[in-house]
Amino acid sequence: MLVSELADVCEETLYSLAETRAKMTSLSEPADTASVNLRVSDGQLVDRGFVEIGYELIQVSKVDRNSGRLTVLPRGRGARGTTPAVHLLGDTVTVNPAFPRSGIVREINDAVRSLYPTLFRTQRIAGISLVEPPDVTPLPEWMTGVADVRAVTPDGREHPVNRYRLRDAPGGGLLLEILECIPREATLTLTGIGHFAVPLRPEDDLTTVGGVLDEWTDIVRLRVCSVLAASMDFARLRTDSIEAGGRADRIQPVSASQVSKSWMQYYQLRKQEARNQLLNSLNGRARFTY
Known part of the structure; x- marks a missing residue:
């Protein structure tokens, strides 16, 4: 999903709460x-x-x-x-x-930034060469940890690397140091974890550019709508079932702060659920530096 498309969804959700539209x-x-x-x-x-x-x-x-x-x-x-x-x-x-699109995009970036470290970007990178001696390689700036390391020989066979460590690089960032013997001609394939790519522009894709999984876009939307709803002083609001994605029956008017609070609670719940799923998918292999 593009940032501009998510901004459209957030804008529609927020205006569906207000009794007037711009x-x-x-x-x-x-x-x-x-x-x-x-x-x-x-x-x-x-x-x-x-x-x-x-x-x-x-x-x-x-x-x-x-x-x-x-x-x-x-x-x-x-x-x-x-x-x-x-x-x-x-x-x-x-x-x-009432809800400028420029402000919505700014809040999307803040929401993506706030996902870390509960949630984190994962990316598989292949063809990494070791610097010798010692057997180290610098990691991209956004990485704060590693979930999986494999040595790939010229014939395409992969061998798990179990003994490695992360240490600070002299000029900043991290170095990956291999602590076991691997073939000299092998390259590394690793799954890195770390910060999301922000700031994001409206034309950027949340997943390919920002590192935010498709199934996490609802978490970003919940936070954006919670923050922006709380910033407005509507006389009357009507609730909308944001988690179900459909319009709820009209109920008694509630304050913006009440709506915002319920969305923020659901945001925290969804973020923790997503973290559990993410850690399970990594099978406990992630090594963090934060």
Whole structure:
């Protein structure tokens, strides 16, 4: 799943809780990164404040409702830490979004970062050569441990390596030191464990780039929605069964903090369940340095 796709799911979940949704229109003219006059197809929908186009927040100081012309506040492009971008004709313009997509992506990164060390990235790497002497090899910067090491001979046969240790490298990172004899011509194949790759961009894949397994995306979503729901002060919310993925029957209004708390509790439960499954899949072979 792409980060942008997960952001879509989180956005829909959060807006399903609120009794109102942000107004939207579209650009009727393209805009470059320096444009301070924007034009939208329906100026009646736009108010002074913030609009979001793509992942950029723009602060608007003046609105001509008849022409749809928006005047951007000085230094109003790339507001609230976002990056000015090129926008195309027809791009969606969201008016004063309660949950800016740029903020959702930022929370996705925070949620991925928070998975570690309860959960951790695993990756199989082949074709590693040993530096001799001694029989050591530097590990990638993201690695904090190893789950499995195998020596692979030129004919393709794999031999488990049981005696090895991890030690700090002089310039930072870790070194893998082999403590048993293996053929000189052999290379190593190992399963490394460690930090997730953050920050992630909207176009990045959570699994191939970030190292987050597909079955963990619901854990990330729970944390994102919990944090963002708690940050908003809705007068009325309605609960939605996030873990079941379907809409629950309408019940008595509850506060944002109550919804956020229940999601956070389920997040902690799911994260621990995922950790147990992960450790079982490694058969107790993981060696950590944290």
